[in-house]
Amino acid sequence: MAGKLLLEHINVPGIRTFDVYRAKGGYRAVDKAFKTMAPDEIMEEVKKSGLRGRGGAGFPTGMKWSFLDRSKPEKPRYLVCNADESEPGTFKDRYLMEFIPHVLIEGLILSSFALGSNNTFIYIRGEYKWIIDILETAVGEAKAKGYLGKNILGTGFDCQIHVQTGAGAYICGEETALLESLEGKRGNPRIKPPFPAFFGLYGCPTVVNNVETLAAVVPIINMGGDEYAKIGVGKSTGTKLISACGHINKPGVYEIDLGLPVDEFLNSDEYCGGVRTGHRFKAIIPGGSSVPIIPGDLFLKTLEGNDRLMTYESLSEGGFVSGSMLGSGGFIVMDETTCIVRNLWSLSRFYHHESCGQCSPCREGTGWLEKILHRLEHGHGHMHDIDLLVEIAKKIEGNTICPLGDAAAWPVASAIRHFREEFEYHAKFPNKVSGRFAHVDDYKRELNAIAL
Amino acid sequence: MKITIDGVEAEVEPGTTILNAARGIGGELVPPAMCYYSKLKGSGGKCRTCLVKVTKGSEKDPRPMPKLVASCQTPCQDGMEIQSVSSPEVVEARKGVVEFLLINHPLDCPICDQAGECHLQDLSYEHGKARSRYEEERRTFDMIDIGDKIKLHMNRCILCYRCVMLAEQLTETREHGVLYRGDRSEISTFIEKAIDNEFSGNVIDVCPVGALTDRTFRFKSRVWFVKPLYAHRDCPTCVGKTTIWLHGQEVYRVTARKDKYGEVEEFICNTCRYDKKSPSDWTIEGPAQISRHSVMSATQYKEGIKVEAPKTIGYGNISPR
Numbered sequence: 001m002a003g004k005l006l007l008e009h010i011n012v013p014g015i016r017t018f019d020v021y022r023a024k025g026g027y028r029a030v031d032k033a034f035k036t037m038a039p040d041e042i043m044e045e046v047k048k049s050g051l052r053g054r055g056g057a058g059f060p061t062g063m064k065w066s067f068l069d070r071s072k073p074e075k076p077r078y079l080v081c082n083a084d085e086s087e088p089g090t091f092k093d094r095y096l097m098e099f100i101p102h103v104l105i106e107g108l109i110l111s112s113f114a115l116g117s118n119n120t121f122i123y124i125r126g127e128y129k130w131i132i133d134i135l136e137t138a139v140g141e142a143k144a145k146g147y148l149g150k151n152i153l154g155t156g157f158d159c160q161i162h163v164q165t166g167a168g169a170y171i172c173g174e175e176t177a178l179l180e181s182l183e184g185k186r187g188n189p190r191i192k193p194p195f196p197a198f199f200g201l202y203g204c205p206t207v208v209n210n211v212e213t214l215a216a217v218v219p220i221i222n223m224g225g226d227e228y229a230k231i232g233v234g235k236s237t238g239t240k241l242i243s244a245c246g247h248i249n250k251p252g253v254y255e256i257d258l259g260l261p262v263d264e265f266l267n268s269d270e271y272c273g274g275v276r277t278g279h280r281f282k283a284i285i286p287g288g289s290s291v292p293i294i295p296g297d298l299f300l301k302t303l304e305g306n307d308r309l310m311t312y313e314s315l316s317e318g319g320f321v322s323g324s325m326l327g328s329g330g331f332i333v334m335d336e337t338t339c340i341v342r343n344l345w346s347l348s349r350f351y352h353h354e355s356c357g358q359c360s361p362c363r364e365g366t367g368w369l370e371k372i373l374h375r376l377e378h379g380h381g382h383m384h385d386i387d388l389l390v391e392i393a394k395k396i397e398g399n400t401i402c403p404l405g406d407a408a409a410w411p412v413a414s415a416i417r418h419f420r421e422e423f424e425y426h427a428k429f430p431n432k433v434s435g436r437f438a439h440v441d442d443y444k445r446e447l448n449a450i451a452l
Numbered sequence: 453m454k455i456t457i458d459g460v461e462a463e464v465e466p467g468t469t470i471l472n473a474a475r476g477i478g479g480e481l482v483p484p485a486m487c488y489y490s491k492l493k494g495s496g497g498k499c500r501t502c503l504v505k506v507t508k509g510s511e512k513d514p515r516p517m518p519k520l521v522a523s524c525q526t527p528c529q530d531g532m533e534i535q536s537v538s539s540p541e542v543v544e545a546r547k548g549v550v551e552f553l554l555i556n557h558p559l560d561c562p563i564c565d566q567a568g569e570c571h572l573q574d575l576s577y578e579h580g581k582a583r584s585r586y587e588e589e590r591r592t593f594d595m596i597d598i599g600d601k602i603k604l605h606m607n608r609c610i611l612c613y614r615c616v617m618l619a620e621q622l623t624e625t626r627e628h629g630v631l632y633r634g635d636r637s638e639i640s641t642f643i644e645k646a647i648d649n650e651f652s653g654n655v656i657d658v659c660p661v662g663a664l665t666d667r668t669f670r671f672k673s674r675v676w677f678v679k680p681l682y683a684h685r686d687c688p689t690c691v692g693k694t695t696i697w698l699h700g701q702e703v704y705r706v707t708a709r710k711d712k713y714g715e716v717e718e719f720i721c722n723t724c725r726y727d728k729k730s731p732s733d734w735t736i737e738g739p740a741q742i743s744r745h746s747v748m749s750a751t752q753y754k755e756g757i758k759v760e761a762p763k764t765i766g767y768g769n770i771s772p773r
Contacts, residue, residue: 352635366634368586
């Protein structure tokens with residue numbers, strides 16, 4: 001256990017203010033980097049650390065930074081912080097920005113220095129209205145102390161941080177849609193290539209990173225990339241914020257070392273404290289609503305019988321057949337009182353509502369999925385609807401412009417794969433299910449690994 | 453650069469998209485395209501009907517691409533190998549896209565003015581299924597008159613964004629765009645204002661379906677009962693090269709000339725389109741080039757037939773009833 005890195009001082013009163021944060025060793029990394037390191041060295045440290053994007057995809061951050069087009073010095077380069085955290089079940093960035101905003105500001109200063117971005121944007125979702133004020137206060141404080149603005153710490157490097165609010169669209173968390181929205185346009189994802197590293201914000205090379213990723217640069221600089229890489233297992237290095245919610249005894253945001261056994265995370269009193277007392281563990285969505293749902297026993301052990309760890313690799317072991325993904329760390333636990341059909345309907349309704357409407361499979365498909373699931377849940381479903389759902393999901397997956405289509409399709413495919421009986425029950429006994437939770441006891445099933 | 457599509461080799465310029473390379477080859481392997489429009493910058497990538505499979509990325513990097521790609525957006529690489537109709541996966545994906553496009557489409561072809569020259573009709577005939585599995589209610593919108601010449605029938609729209617791009621690129625003022633999102637998104641003008649500029653009528657021509665129709669032609673005739681003729685006039689605003697659609701001695705409508713992929717060759721102005729409705733306004737060049745597979749070719753002129761006396765030829769003067 002290396003202890004907490006980002007949330008180390010979270011319980012210190014007043015850590016939200018610059019002075020307390022500074023007294024607790026804040027801005028040490030900026031001092032160190034600006035005095036002793038060149039921008040390339042920071043990037044080298046980040047590469048060495050093996051830090052992977054914390055927003056969901058898990059792409060190596062150092063590699064993403066190295067893709068940034070530096071061949072045209074006349075064009076400005078931008079760093080954009082993606083704080084449009086809208087994934088159902090994920091609230092880690094909110095926690096970080098709300099209680100310890102300076103760690104993000106510090107990470108942004110370091111990253112902007114490394115990438116040569118003089119204007120850095122935080123694109124934050126409109127629903128986080130009060131956090132916008134917190135961030136702007138933090139930016140103001142940092143500016144007053146000379147950590148932002150012109151000629152930071154006498155290095156000649158200028159950097160401004162602008163906080164920009166979104167208007168409440170999930171799709172604006174997709175990086176190219178975010179850039180469109182930031183430019184003041186309709187938040188439609190762009191067609192890639194070109195990638196933002198070459199043609200991003202206002203047509204200039206841009207890096208878009210998640211809040212937690214950028215904050216993680218601070219401990220990387222403080223302790224050195226090699227040290228940071230020692231935390232974790234294999235390619236999953238460092239610590240990760242997990243926002244645990246659902247039917248557990250202690251919901252909340254936890255900072256864990258990647259590589260922690262899932263059993264320990266779920267059941268130990270230090271973290272989630274186990275599934276709601278008196279209930280059985282039924283299913284889990286381990287990485288935010290977009291990742292496949294898996295039954296509890298498949299979550300604790302893989303099909304081969306190995307214990308799962310909280311890492312990118314281990315959670316996706318078994319692929320889409322018996323695995324899931326670490327995603328953005330939205331850990332949603334469900335006990336046996338949850339109706340999977342209703343849960344899935346709720347998710348599909350979300351994706352239907354949030355589809356941007358640009359490409360046809362997603363625009364039409366998400367609506368179709370939602371309507372069928374609504375029928376099933378409300379007792380108007382048929383047996384053939386179940387196969388139809390799978391088929392529609394298959395037609396959406398991979399055929400869309402952005403990953404929202406995949407995100408809408410994966411939960412459907414996995415829920416039906418693992419909990420088909422529940423769907424069949426809904427189709428067979430329509431009058432027992434219409435709009436009630438009570439039916440769940442009727443088909444309590446043994447949570448065995450599915451037969452392959 | 454050398455590429456191979458469905459086993460057919462072709463030589464293309466660097467930067468050519470797969471779709472344009474396929475169009476260069478021609479034939480069955482050309483992917484259908486509902487949203488891509490070569491004359492409009494930034495169009496394409498949205499409808500997903502032009503999906504193809506890349507089995508070999510390039511000579512340098514021969515790995516296949518993991519997903520099906522939109523051929524209208526993907527540039528060719530040297531040595532690329534592409535499967536279009538020869539891949540069952542692609543055919544299946546296209547079928548899926550057609551089904552998606554049709555679930556909210558009213559399928560009111562019998563009363564739609566676009567029937568006969570509708571790309572969605574052709575697409576569903578070629579790639580679609582005979583029956584839909586969609587049982588739910590379709591989304592509906594009210595019809596809007598955008599100006600006195602154009603009718604917007606949003607129910608039929610497949611959101612290809614062509615008209616939005618046209619309004620953005622061809623005219624100086626941007627007057628219409630997309631409102632809302634998901635399957636509730638709709639093309640509209642700013643609070644149902646009229647579109648008012650010299651080239652606005654071209655949105656009718658770029659629309660692949662019957663969502664934007666010419667109010668001066670609505671319900672006048674089925675397209676296969678009018679005769680398309682190439683004609684031109686001296687127009688101070690545009691090129692003046694058009695297709696006029698004759699019914700007897702009357703010009704029922706005027707459209708821009710379209711190539712074999714249904715794309716306008718040159719955009720025309722509203723004066724040519726709406727105001728020149730007499731044969732004497734036009735110098736007639738001859739019968740328009742219409743694919744022999746099109747329903748419109750049923751009433752096409754044969755070579756060498758005098759166009760001055762259309763009354764005596766074909767079924768054109770027989771009333772539809």
